Amino acid sequence: MKLHEYQAKELLREHGIPVPEGRVARTPEEAGALAGEIGCPVMIKAQVLVGGRGKAGGVKMAKDPAEAVSLARAILGMKIKGIEVQQVLVARAVDISSEYYVSLTVDRASKSIQCIASASGGMEIEEIAEKEPHKIVRFTVDPESGLARGAHYDSLARAFGAGPGAEQAWQIVSGMYGLFTGKDCSLVEINPCALTPAGSLVAADAKVILDDNALFRHPELEKYRSAEEYGADEMDARSQGLSYVEMDGTIGCIVNGAGLAMATMDLIKYSGGSPANFLDVGGSSNPEKVLHALRIISKNPRVTAILINIFGGITRCDDIARGILMAKEKLAIPVPLTIRLIGTNEKEGRALLQAAGVEAFTELTEAVQAVVRGTPRERARA
Amino acid sequence: MSILIGRDTRVIVQGITGRDGSFHARSMKEYGTAVVGGVTPGKGGQALDGIPVFDTVAEAVNATGANCTAIFVPARAAAGALAEACDAGLPLIACITEGIPVLDMIGQSRKIARAGARLIGPNCPGLITPGAAKVGIMPGRIHLPGNIGVISRSGTLTYEVVWALTRAGMGQSTCVGVGGDPVIGTKFIELLELFEADPGTAGVVLIGEIGGDDEEKAAEFIRSSMKKPVAAFISGRTAPPEKRMGHAGAIVSGGRGTAEAKVEALKSAGVPVADRPDQIPDLLAEKLSGVRGGSER
Numbered sequence: 098m099k100l101h102e103y104q105a106k107e108l109l110r111e112h113g114i115p116v117p118e119g120r121v122a123r124t125p126e127e128a129g130a131l132a133g134e135i136g137c138p139v140m141i142k143a144q145v146l147v148g149g150r151g152k153a154g155g156v157k158m159a160k161d162p163a164e165a166v167s168l169a170r171a172i173l174g175m176k177i178k179g180i181e182v183q184q185v186l187v188a189r190a191v192d193i194s195s196e197y198y199v200s201l202t203v204d205r206a207s208k209s210i211q212c213i214a215s216a217s218g219g220m221e222i223e224e225i226a227e228k229e230p231h232k233i234v235r236f237t238v239d240p241e242s243g244l245a246r247g248a249h250y251d252s253l254a255r256a257f258g259a260g261p262g263a264e265q266a267w268q269i270v271s272g273m274y275g276l277f278t279g280k281d282c283s284l285v286e287i288n289p290c291a292l293t294p295a296g297s298l299v300a301a302d303a304k305v306i307l308d309d310n311a312l313f314r315h316p317e318l319e320k321y322r323s324a325e326e327y328g329a330d331e332m333d334a335r336s337q338g339l340s341y342v343e344m345d346g347t348i349g350c351i352v353n354g355a356g357l358a359m360a361t362m363d364l365i366k367y368s369g370g371s372p373a374n375f376l377d378v379g380g381s382s383n384p385e386k387v388l389h390a391l392r393i394i395s396k397n398p399r400v401t402a403i404l405i406n407i408f409g410g411i412t413r414c415d416d417i418a419r420g421i422l423m424a425k426e427k428l429a430i431p432v433p434l435t436i437r438l439i440g441t442n443e444k445e446g447r448a449l450l451q452a453a454g455v456e457a458f459t460e461l462t463e464a465v466q467a468v469v470r471g472t473p474r475e476r477a478r479a
Numbered sequence: 480m481s482i483l484i485g486r487d488t489r490v491i492v493q494g495i496t497g498r499d500g501s502f503h504a505r506s507m508k509e510y511g512t513a514v515v516g517g518v519t520p521g522k523g524g525q526a527l528d529g530i531p532v533f534d535t536v537a538e539a540v541n542a543t544g545a546n547c548t549a550i551f552v553p554a555r556a557a558a559g560a561l562a563e564a565c566d567a568g569l570p571l572i573a574c575i576t577e578g579i580p581v582l583d584m585i586g587q588s589r590k591i592a593r594a595g596a597r598l599i600g601p602n603c604p605g606l607i608t609p610g611a612a613k614v615g616i617m618p619g620r621i622h623l624p625g626n627i628g629v630i631s632r633s634g635t636l637t638y639e640v641v642w643a644l645t646r647a648g649m650g651q652s653t654c655v656g657v658g659g660d661p662v663i664g665t666k667f668i669e670l671l672e673l674f675e676a677d678p679g680t681a682g683v684v685l686i687g688e689i690g691g692d693d694e695e696k697a698a699e700f701i702r703s704s705m706k707k708p709v710a711a712f713i714s715g716r717t718a719p720p721e722k723r724m725g726h727a728g729a730i731v732s733g734g735r736g737t738a739e740a741k742v743e744a745l746k747s748a749g750v751p752v753a754d755r756p757d758q759i760p761d762l763l764a765e766k767l768s769g770v771r772g773g774s775e776r
Contacts, residue, residue, distance in 0.1 A: 203581055205661050205691050205728070208588040223735075240585050281580050283661075309723075311580035313555060340725040344717075355659055355725025356633020356688050359714040360756060366717045367754055375718070377725040379577075408635040408642075410604055411499055411575075411616040440618045440638060441506075461639060462757055 098307040101144045103186045104321045105305035108280065109287070112272040115299045119188025128169030131187040132162040138190040141168045143175065143182040146326050148221070153177040158190050180325060191299055196289035197257060198222060199270060201277045209237040210277060212249070212270060214256035218289035232256070244274050257298075265298040266290075280318065281311030330393050337389040338379055346371025348468055349394035349403040349432075351387065353378050353412040361406050364461065370469035373400045378412070387420025388427065395430050404468040405436045406461060414438050414446025422453050433471075437464035480679020481608035481653040482628070482670070483571060483597070484547065488612040491516040491545040491569075493536065493552055493560045499575075500551035501527055503616050507549070510619040512612045515543035518563075536560075536567040547571040549605060549614050554578035557601065561587045565594040572664070573614045574601035584662040591664065598664025602726065604634035604656035615656065617641075625650015627763065628674035630667055631686035632659055632693070632728070636714055639756045640686055647760035652680040659688075659726030667697035675705050682708045682767050684759055685750070687741055689715030690729045694741040702748035708766030712753045713741045 100108070106116045118135050121144060122128035132139045143155030150156050155177050159165035165187065175182050198218035204211035215225050216232040226233060234256040238244055246267070253270060254263035273285045284306040291301040307318060324332055334341030340355065344362075348370045352358035355377045362372035374394060378386045387405075394403055407417045417438065424430065436457040438446050450457055458464035490507065494500035495517025505528055508514040516531050516539040523534030533539035536548065548569050552560045557579045564572045565587075572591070579601050591598050599606055605615015610624035621638055623645040631637040637656050644651060655670055657663055667685060674680045687694035694713065701709050716738040718724045720731040731737050742752045751762040 203585070203661055205693075208585055208662050210585070239589070240582070241589055278582060281582055283581060308581050310554065310578045311582065314580070340723075342719070342722050342724065344719060352635070354633060354635030355729055356631070356636035356686070356714050357639060359688060359718055359724055359729070360633075360636050360639070360712070362718070363714060363716045364755060372717060375722075375724055408638045410618055410634055410638060411503070412635075413502075439642070440621070440635075460757075462755060 098309055098312065098322060099146045099326050100305040100307065100321050101146065101323070102142060102303060103144055105303040106300065108276055108305055109272065109300050109303055112276040114269050114272040114287075115297065117189045117191050117299055117301065119186050121184050121186050122169060123173075123184050125166045125170040125173065128185055128187050129162045129166035132159055132165035135187060135189050137161050137165070139165055140186070140188050140190050141165060141172055142186040142188065143172050143177060144184045144186055145177050145180045145182055146323070147178045147180055150177055155182060191291055191301055192294050193289070193291040193301065194294045195292045197292065197298070198225060198288045199266065199273070199290050200284065200286035200288070201273050201282070202284050204237055207237045209239055210274070211235060211237045212252075214253055214266070216256050222288070238274065240278070244271055261296060262292070262298070269298060269300070276305070280315055281308045282306060283308045330396060334376070334389070334393050337386060339386060339390055339393070340375070340377040340379065341393060342375040343397065344372055344374055345399070346373045347399050347401045349373045349397065349400040351376050351378060351390045351394065351403065351405045353407050353409070357406065357408060361404065361461070361465070364465045365404070365469060368465050368469045373397055384416050384420035384423055387417055388424045391424040391430060392428055395428060395432075400432055402432050402468050402471065403430070403434050404464060405434060406464065407438050407440065409440025409442060412440070413442040414440060415442045415449060418446040418449040421455065422449065435464055435468040437461055480677055481611065482673040482677050482680070483653060483655065484606055484608050484612045484614055486611045488547050488614065489513045489515045489543060489545045490547045490549055490612070490614050491518060491536070491539045491543065493518045493548055493550045493564065495519055495527055495530065495532055495551070496522050496525070497551055503549070503551065504530060506619070507613050510613040512614065515545050536563040536569070540567045540569065545569065547614055548573070550574040550576055552576060554580075558583035558587055561598070562590060565590050565596055568594070569596060571597050571599070573599045573603070573605040574664070575603060575605055575616055577602040579660070581660065581662050584660065588662060588664065599655060600658040600664060602660045603658035604637060606653060606655040608653045609651050617654070621645055622654065623650035625652065626679055626681040627651050628670075628677070628680040628683040629654035629686070630670045630683065631656050632688050632726070633686060633714065636686055636756065640684060640712060640759055643757045644684070644760050647764070649760050649763070652677060659728050661691065661728040667693050668700045671697060671700055671705060671709070675707055680707065682710070682763050684763060685709055685711040687711065687713045688726070688729050689718055689724065689731050689738050689741075690726070690736040692736065695744040698744040698748040698750060701750055708763065708769070709750045710753065710759055710763040710766060711745045711750050712756055712759060713738045713745070
């Protein structure tokens, strides 16, 4: 789950990391009032979960509350990469003498937490890695021993300079590490980590991504969930235990397993069609899930045909067949269905479908070609 | 011949009384696997189709001489189940459970490494040596004993490829699903090494997907250290960036982990990459005949 900047900063603040004073506003008037309370100049920052806010004109500085009102009016409602800005962060503007970068992520290779720090910040880490790789310091943290003041301190000193810089960076990274491990994050990033002329480091901008699999341990973080990351249908799907990502094509797909779901989309494209979505009904067998999957996909007006591709392992074909029949009974599915069914309990599943007059393919390539050509074995009833 | 599991594998199932655990314990046993016990705390003393159930892994191992476990417990209990399997000294752990917090896996992977155990998964279909043993959830009947090794980050996509191999008459030595999470136990390279050393394996199919760089590392290993032919398939060519595609590990982030980069890396290591899963048998057969031709010269 991705967090907004203001939410990320709330968590950073809770973990003792210096963050410029700021609060979130939903109207220009609120932004003006906040600017007055906080003290100008303030930054007015669009809160959307996509990058490139600055370039899109979603981050501006206001010298007084009146300007804060007019800037907030311009930014609220603006679209950044298709996402409408619904709230702005009003935060005290910091004088910046230099910009650093620091983040914690999961390192797949060493199976540990990795810290990346850099003496230049303010741009994406990929860009820093390309332009000034010598400025990047990386180290991994053994989760059992945690951060070590010796070696890790020295690494930070290489990025932040010895002396007060290193000490402050150490305090910040310690707080980040507490947040990362305490709230099960998959990313905690401060960029830029700004050095003020007075010599203090503050988190001028921040990103936090939470591990979805660990949210059950942190019910207090549910309040941060926003429909923006997933869209209404994606949220709906998640609440039914489905993994759904909407795309811009016309062929809806329901598949069991993420790898096969991606391969099915690829195959639709390869065969000349375009996938309308990624949808993994998940590992466990449950007829209701198929019903919800069909309901959600049927809502997408671009969808002209639906392909159900099941290779049963832990998913049982008879459960899927029951779900399909239940959906046909309860929903008005507006487009033709093409079904491919094979694997665990295939015989039982096919028998159920056949008894209801529904045919299913065995081979994936054939099923994909049929759905792309618009020649499913089963036509929607007019 | 095979890798990791065979006729001498004695399996226990952790979470054997749950919906999935019981179903697949039965299915593994029907396949001919020696399923010697199960574990569900509080249900020790019961039996499932003649398979004795124990309260703890240690008791199960002591009573049955098990040398392998398949974990089917819910995600919240998985870290505890892994720790228990480790403490009981089991050398091979297949963790089928999906949705385990990544920090739990980071913690457990240290423990597993210290215990000298091998973990397959989590969030994986498990592994199968056709005709000998099945430790996982794959449908047994799509497999055929033979000499092709299969390794994959996916579950159902592996079935698709295995089914294509079987129909082409190309049986499998062992098929291993490594799992779709960012932090997993055994990776591609370790399995490629095992297959390279296995006299029962003539060629390998590698099934990768977007996210991470394990395919690129595998490509490098194949280039530098493998004589046996490898063919590959990569899924996620149409996946949009910055979106998690079901698997927690399947995400293109900051321009890294793309399907294109993986296909490119594999091709440059001499590994043919199929556009469709059903092209794999031909691609691999071609490579295999090339190897034979080479050795005759």
